[in-house]
Amino acid sequence: MTAIPIGAHLILAALIFTVGLVGVLIRRNLIVLFMCVELMLNAVNLTLVAASRIWGAADGQVFTFFIIVVAAAEVVVGLAILVNLFFRRGTVDVDVPSLLRS
Amino acid sequence: MGETIAFLVFAGIALGAAVAVVAMRNLVHAALMLVIHLLAVAGLYLGLESQFLAVIQVLVYAGAIVVLFLFVIMLLGVDRDDLLVAQGRRAVAGAVAVGLVLAGALTFAFVGPYTGEASVCGSDVAPTGTEQSCAGIAPVLDADDDAGVAFLGRRLFTRYTLAFELSAVLLTVATIGAVVLARRRDLSPEDEDLPTGEVTA
Amino acid sequence: MTLGGQYGTVAVMVVFGAVLYAIIMLLNRLMRPSVPSPLKLSTYECGVDAVGSGWSQMNIRYYVFAFLFVIFDVEAIFLFPWAVIFGDLTSSTTPSALYALVAMFLFIATLLEGLAYAWRKGVLRWE
Numbered sequence: 001m002t003a004i005p006i007g008a009h010l011i012l013a014a015l016i017f018t019v020g021l022v023g024v025l026i027r028r029n030l031i032v033l034f035m036c037v038e039l040m041l042n043a044v045n046l047t048l049v050a051a052s053r054i055w056g057a058a059d060g061q062v063f064t065f066f067i068i069v070v071a072a073a074e075v076v077v078g079l080a081i082l083v084n085l086f087f088r089r090g091t092v093d094v095d096v097p098s099l100l101r102s
Numbered sequence: 103m104g105e106t107i108a109f110l111v112f113a114g115i116a117l118g119a120a121v122a123v124v125a126m127r128n129l130v131h132a133a134l135m136l137v138i139h140l141l142a143v144a145g146l147y148l149g150l151e152s153q154f155l156a157v158i159q160v161l162v163y164a165g166a167i168v169v170l171f172l173f174v175i176m177l178l179g180v181d182r183d184d185l186l187v188a189q190g191r192r193a194v195a196g197a198v199a200v201g202l203v204l205a206g207a208l209t210f211a212f213v214g215p216y217t218g219e220a221s222v223c224g225s226d227v228a229p230t231g232t233e234q235s236c237a238g239i240a241p242v243l244d245a246d247d248d249a250g251v252a253f254l255g256r257r258l259f260t261r262y263t264l265a266f267e268l269s270a271v272l273l274t275v276a277t278i279g280a281v282v283l284a285r286r287r288d289l290s291p292e293d294e295d296l297p298t299g300e301v302t303a
Numbered sequence: 304m305t306l307g308g309q310y311g312t313v314a315v316m317v318v319f320g321a322v323l324y325a326i327i328m329l330l331n332r333l334m335r336p337s338v339p340s341p342l343k344l345s346t347y348e349c350g351v352d353a354v355g356s357g358w359s360q361m362n363i364r365y366y367v368f369a370f371l372f373v374i375f376d377v378e379a380i381f382l383f384p385w386a387v388i389f390g391d392l393t394s395s396t397t398p399s400a401l402y403a404l405v406a407m408f409l410f411i412a413t414l415l416e417g418l419a420y421a422w423r424k425g426v427l428r429w430e
Contacts, residue, residue, distance in 0.1 A: 014205055056239055
């Protein structure tokens with residue numbers, strides 16, 4: 001077996017991103033949507049780390065670092081909003097007409 | 103050889119778990135699959151010479167963010183998810199079609215420039231045409247910096263200091279926002295043990 | 304083959320653990336008698352039957368502690384690279400020691416602002 005080229009990581013990241021995107025499009029539960037967004041962010045992180053290795057530079061890893069920070073902030077606020085929404089509407093279904101619309 | 107096996111194993115687990123996150127009907131199971139996915143990606147980081155990021159991935163993602171997810175699932179008391187998929191088969195088929203097109207386009211872009219013999223990290227095959235060689239991180243690391251921590255720290259406190267301070271602001275804003283959202287009294291379910299007496303400062 | 308060398312031991316340990324687990328469970332299965340009965344599936348074989356499901360709703364105030372944990376977990380990961388490089392910094396390096404110190408304390412002070420807000424609003428109180 002030969003060593004794997006770096007492109008394998010990039011293709012894997014593309015596939016994971018696609019799975020996350022399809023999840024966002026087909027699932028209706030907000031919690032699962034958040035998880036799918038995490039999947040997509042992870043795929044981007046994987047790409048950046050692979051790119052950082054391709055060019056031998058730290059910047060990709062620093063970006064990954066900040067993406068993890070942003071993901072943490074996003075989840076903290078997003079889930080707080082979700083809890084509020086659930087106690088108001090009694091559901092986490094994204095297809096239920098929005099309160100904001102009325 | 104070892105690296106190839108490790109990549110194949112972790113890649114298989116990561117992709118399978120990602121699909122499971124989307125497909126699982128039980129929310130708790132989906133969250134646990136997300137943990138498996140994140141741990142597998144941490145394993146991939148090890149293979150990409152980014153040990154420190156692998157540790158952070160486990161610490162923050164698998165250790166903290168997923169805990170928060172499980173927390174909210176417990177809080178809402180929705181373990182069973184009956185809202186599996188969107189409106190109908192046509193919407194699902196459309197979404198999958200979009201996904202296939204995206205995956206195909208990305209793979210098409212990567213196959214060739216990044217998948218040749220020259221793109222194996224550390225190989226001395228000269229890249230031809232559009233091929234991209236892989237430099238690897240090892241040459242730019244300090245001699246005593248195995249995990250790439252100092253490598254990252256130096257960038258963090260030179261070129262990216264502004265981003266670093268702004269991320270503190272972002273986290274503070276997130277804290278304040280979540281406190282405001284979480285302290286509404288009408289959201290607390292009746293709880294005999296904890297009277298919902300609250301200080302309004 | 305950096306990965307094979309460094310993590311070969313770990314891989315061997317994982318495989319060994321898995322094989323050991325499989326052997327022990329298999330031996331267990333081969334040696335034990337099998338007498339299934341519905342009573343064995345109940346939560347408590349002796350004692351009061353459990354009432355309701357195992358699912359209970361949590362109070363939202365736990366969420367505050369959970370997300371504060373996440374925020375300060377993220378803060379901690381920034382401390383690691385800082386701590387590693389800080390020992391080697393002097394006034395003539397890039398970044399200088401003073402610069403790194405001020406930057407990190409500014410960072411921590413900003414985050415403490417959020418904690419102070421949570422404290423002032425009384426969400427940390429546990430009456």
